[in-house]
Amino acid sequence: MTAAPRALGPWSRRVVRALAEVVLPDGDGAPNVPLDEIVAFADSFVPYLPRLLRLLFPIGLMMLELGAFLIGPSLVPFSAGASAASPRSIRTLP
Secondary structure, eight states: OOOOOOSSOHHHHHHHHHHHHHHSOOSTTOOOOOHHHHHHHHHHHGGGSOHHHHHHHHHHHHHHHHHHHHTSSOOSOGGGGTTTHHHHHHHHOO
16 A cells, blocks of 8 residues: 655645644543644645645745745744744734
């Protein structure tokens, strides 16, 4: 049995994983979903997007990744600072 081909490249998968770290709820009563499963779901869902969204999805991820260079005072890409800095930077976006 072979694995299904991936729709997202390693860079896009890293950004999706960083985004999932930021948006997943934390605390008592929050669901415990492994990040790898979220990334795999996003990767498996991309081929079913309409063609335009499928083409623009990686561009949106790139804007999220590099937006800190343009909008925020940070010189760290989104996926590199996902553990501590990204929740703060997400809250401060206009």
